[in-house]
Amino acid sequence: xxxxxxxxxxxxxxxxxxxxxxxxxxxxxxxxxxxxxxxxxxxxxxxxxxxxxxxxxxxxxxxxxxxxxxxxxxxxxxxxxxxxxxxxxxxxxxxxxxxxxxxxxxxxxxxxxxxxxxxxxxxxxxxxxxxxxx
Numbered sequence: 001x002x003x004x005x006x007x008x009x010x011x012x013x014x015x016x017x018x019x020x021x022x023x024x025x026x027x028x029x030x031x032x033x034x035x036x037x038x039x040x041x042x043x044x045x046x047x048x049x050x051x052x053x054x055x056x057x058x059x060x061x062x063x064x065x066x067x068x069x070x071x072x073x074x075x076x077x078x079x080x081x082x083x084x085x086x087x088x089x090x091x092x093x094x095x096x097x098x099x100x101x102x103x104x105x106x107x108x109x110x111x112x113x114x115x116x117x118x119x120x121x122x123x124x125x126x127x128x129x130x131x132x133x134x
Contacts, residue, residue: 006118014110015044018103019088025102028095035087042084047077047107074104 019040023031031039050073058069078099082088090099 006115010111010114010118011048012040012044013114014107015047016040017110018106019043021106022099022102026095026098028091029099030089032087032089035085037087039081039085039087043077043081043088046080047073050076070104070108071100074107075100078103 016036019031019036023029051069054069054073054076058072075096078088078090078096082090090096
């Protein structure tokens with residue numbers, strides 16, 4: 001149960017980082033403070049549900065696009081977050097393309113790095129709690 005909760009927190013954290021970085025780097029992308037939490041939750045849920053679906057559809061009907069699964073699911077999750085919440089605004093084709101790439105890269109990196117950072121702190125805490133060997 002703790003592991004599942006930790007994975008959910010990492011996924012939400014990576015989504016939050018991705019959206020914040022995109023809003024900071026890409027002109028035309030705005031994440032409002034009032035809708036930030038709802039936007040992150042909707043985006044994270046959409047992406048977690050869409051990735052396996054896009055993988056299945058792509059592998060069956062368009063195997064040449066398998067490498068773009070993350071980008072497609074990120075784009076659709078951004079679209080859903082934009083349509084379902086008031087916390088995300090993306091205007092212009094260039095902003096949509098850049099936001100998709102930025103969010104995809106940041107969430108991928110955060111998903112790899114956040115567990116290492118969190119588990120490192122947990123391991124360090126366990127190491128200090130153990131008595132020294134004699």
